Amino acid sequence: MGDRRRFPALLPLLASGGVLAFVGRAVLALPPTASGLAVEMRDGAKASGIKNVVTAVLLDFRGYDTLLEIAVLMLATVAVLSLREDPAALSRRIAGRAGPVLGALTRTLAPLMILVAGHLVWVGSSEPGGAFQGGAVLGAAGILMVLSGYAQPAWAGRRMVRWVLTVGLLAFIGVALYPMLGGGSLLQYPDESRKNLILFIEILLTLSIGASILSLFLASASATAGGERP
Amino acid sequence: MSTYLVYTAGGVLLYALGTYGLLARPHLIHKVISANFMGSGVFLILIGLGNRSPESGPDPVPQAMVLTGIVVTVALTALGLAIVKRYYTATGLDNLDDKPSAGGDR
Numbered sequence: 001m002g003d004r005r006r007f008p009a010l011l012p013l014l015a016s017g018g019v020l021a022f023v024g025r026a027v028l029a030l031p032p033t034a035s036g037l038a039v040e041m042r043d044g045a046k047a048s049g050i051k052n053v054v055t056a057v058l059l060d061f062r063g064y065d066t067l068l069e070i071a072v073l074m075l076a077t078v079a080v081l082s083l084r085e086d087p088a089a090l091s092r093r094i095a096g097r098a099g100p101v102l103g104a105l106t107r108t109l110a111p112l113m114i115l116v117a118g119h120l121v122w123v124g125s126s127e128p129g130g131a132f133q134g135g136a137v138l139g140a141a142g143i144l145m146v147l148s149g150y151a152q153p154a155w156a157g158r159r160m161v162r163w164v165l166t167v168g169l170l171a172f173i174g175v176a177l178y179p180m181l182g183g184g185s186l187l188q189y190p191d192e193s194r195k196n197l198i199l200f201i202e203i204l205l206t207l208s209i210g211a212s213i214l215s216l217f218l219a220s221a222s223a224t225a226g227g228e229r230p
Numbered sequence: 231m232s233t234y235l236v237y238t239a240g241g242v243l244l245y246a247l248g249t250y251g252l253l254a255r256p257h258l259i260h261k262v263i264s265a266n267f268m269g270s271g272v273f274l275i276l277i278g279l280g281n282r283s284p285e286s287g288p289d290p291v292p293q294a295m296v297l298t299g300i301v302v303t304v305a306l307t308a309l310g311l312a313i314v315k316r317y318y319t320a321t322g323l324d325n326l327d328d329k330p331s332a333g334g335d336r
Binding site for chain 2: 009011012013015016017019020023024027030031032033034035036037038039041042053054056057058061062065066069072073075076077079080083084130132209213216217219
């Protein structure tokens with residue numbers, strides 16, 4: 001850290017100071033109370049049959065955002081998978097390292113985590129929870145299993161993994177496009193099956209999100225260490 | 231000072247810190263972390279501003295947006311780290327100062 005480094009840091013300092021001033025001013029200029037959309041959303045959620053307001057916003061009122069978000073996650077997964085360079089075997093490197101304690105812990109925790117993931121998706125329609133929370137727990141269970149040296153099962157070949165990765169997005173796109181066949185608009189769920197459709201999307205999304213979290217982890221772990229082909 | 235301002239001001243501060251780190255730190259992993267700082271700042275601002283109505287409770291729309299944003303941030307972080315790693319294996323460099331930082335750059 002010589003003068004050479006200290007001098008150019010002046011510009012970033014000015015930039016971040018400017019950001020601080022402008023955003024701070026903008027925030028302070030807002031009125032201290034605002035009604036927001038809480039009331040409308042709660043009424044709308046009651047009408048849609050999804051009791052958890054955040055889930056209703058995510059998959060019903062702002063379904064388009066969530067659809068694009070899943071697409072972003074898929075794109076990032078594809079990009080990370082194509083950036084990995086040495087798909088040797090992460091599990092081979094790790095397998096020898098998992099001791100009996102980690103193995104026993106994983107045998108206890110992994111089924112429990114899968115159960116928790118399912119529970120989170122199920123309660124997501126009425127209480128805090130949903131596809132993202134469930135998917136994160138599912139992905140974490142997978143990472144734990146990989147780290148404790150569990151081999152990729154034979155049925156989870158490359159083709160299977162690709163299907164699991166994309167099934168959530170494909171199902172979401174399918175459900176989003178379906179109403180257009182009958183002259184409706186994008187993401188206009190039919191009222192009578194709204195709740196079931198949302199639950200259907202959420203379950204498949206959970207699988208895809210879990211799989212993509214695991215793939216992101218495995219693919220970035222592989223770059224220098226060598227990794228299982230996800 | 232109302233509660234929402236504490237969160238919002240914290241968010242603005244985090245965002246400014248992240249801006250500085252992103253621009254000033256030559257180390258690539260520092261840049262990824264700085265981008266995460268900026269993201270967390272935006273989330274705090276959104277959550278803070280969504281809680282300005284004492285009578286009707288927190289607004290669920292910013293909460294859903296933050297939930298969306300967290301997933302996008304995870305994707306961004308993973309992609310950023312993958313690119314940093316690839317850059318490192320391709321060039322042996324982990325920063326933008328054109329020299330390997332063997333403990334010198336902090």
